[in-house]
């Protein structure tokens with residue numbers, strides 16, 4: 001297939017947190033809100049006058065200092081963020097919205113704050129998120145978003161948090177979601193016109209750039225894809241779903257595809273399911289309630305512990321994998337992630353035995369791109385899936 005026109009530009013953009021589009025928005029006078037978790041409704045962090053950037057640590061090498069402060073028994077994503085903070089990599093953000101959902105992330109952001117690694121006037125806002133998607137959980141979320149997100153942004157930066165302002169942010173969010181959905185749907189084709197890697201780059205960019213500034217690129221890419229011809233013969237041997245803990249490095253998807261498996265669908269935080277689904281608003285109910293309900297009910301984080309959520313997470317992965325004609329599922333977590341540690345173990349069992357999927361259960365480093373060990377494990381999994389497709393023993 002011919003290269004996508006904007007792919008190289010986006011790949012370069014994702015090499016930095018403070019990328020060209022982020023700098024442009026800041027030059028326009030907008031405030032930058034750092035974010036580290038799916039749970040705080042992203043749309044509330046993209047009101048007129050502010051934009052969100054999902055913090056990452058691209059090109060991470062050593063995590064020595066992050067490990068010194070957080071020990072070697074903590075999640076590598078958190079350690080990599082702290083390391084990048086110690087290098088001065090987050091001084092461009094104006095505040096950080098951090099859900100008190102993950103204690104390791106709370107430690108990381110506390111270190112960023114206490115070690116004075118962020119810009120002048122900067123603040124960290126902790127937002128307590130629920131553990132159940134019942135009425136209490138939704139009401140708690142509404143209160144948190146009102147007091148700790150909207151009121152705080154208004155007090156700190158004078159941001160307009162009215163319904164009209166929220167509707168404007170929802171309109172931009174929805175256009176991004178529609179374009180990502182249109183592009184992502186091509187992955188259902190058995191001769192797909194987009195690679196899983198290309199899709200991962202496009203989707204990740206929507207979390208890491210001001211959305212309005214990215215939209216022209218997304219629109220042009222969607223247009224380009226409408227007439228893009230797929231390769232005559234598919235270069236992949238099998239199709240897989242990738243699910244689990246957050247992935248913010250498209251090179252992981254590239255590694256899987258280079259090994260022979262097409263990544264047909266993504267079910268991880270900062271992927272497209274459920275992060276890039278439209279927000280439908282009605283005029284009959286308070287807007288914040290509608291947004292919070294959507295985020296709480298759709299959230300696939302293992303922190304939600306009520307039975308329907310626990311079972312629903314496996315059902316969701318199963319239904320996506322079937323919808324996208326997958327042959328197997330890669331269920332992965334970052335080393336030392338507590339939530340996904342137990343979710344991966346349970347998910348592996350349920351998806352294998354109750355849903356009959358071949359599953360690769362992967363405990364991985366934060367930086368995966370060149371890992372020989374991960375490549376070998378993916379290769380072995382592909383062979384197992386191929387054997388099953390050919391009717392051999394699994």
Ligand code: SF4
Nearest residue numbers: 037038039102269301
């Ligand atoms: S897995 Fe849970 S805590 Fe981690 S980013 Fe996703 S929603 Fe947040």
Ligand code: SF4
Nearest residue numbers: 075102104105334337
């Ligand atoms: S990967 Fe796990 S431990 Fe790390 S920040 Fe996300 S939810 Fe927390």
